[in-house]
Amino acid sequence: MADTIALITDLILERPTCLPCIATRAGTSEIRVETLLGHVAPVVRVVREFGRRCRACGRSGIVVSVIRVDGDLGSWVQTVVA
Numbered sequence: 001m002a003d004t005i006a007l008i009t010d011l012i013l014e015r016p017t018c019l020p021c022i023a024t025r026a027g028t029s030e031i032r033v034e035t036l037l038g039h040v041a042p043v044v045r046v047v048r049e050f051g052r053r054c055r056a057c058g059r060s061g062i063v064v065s066v067i068r069v070d071g072d073l074g075s076w077v078q079t080v081v082a
């Protein structure tokens with residue numbers, strides 16, 4: 001699970017991306033992406049925007065990105081999820 005969280009946060013770090021693209025790239029389901037985003041919410045800011053273009057597929061819709069608050073996310077993921 002830690003690997004998937006790291007992959008997703010890396011994927012959408014300051015890069016608004018739609019849920020289907022995130023799920024496809026992470027090799028998981030959209031529901032699972034939502035769950036994992038819930039896990040990182042305390043550490044990074046999860047930003048949802050409506051009507052913006054996805055950086056991956058270019059379609060306009062709901063996109064999600066994360067903004068690093070501070071600290072090293074990688075080591076946080078290891079400590080919290082391990």
Ligand SMILES: [Zn+2]
Binds near residue numbers: 019020054
């Ligand atoms: Zn997309």
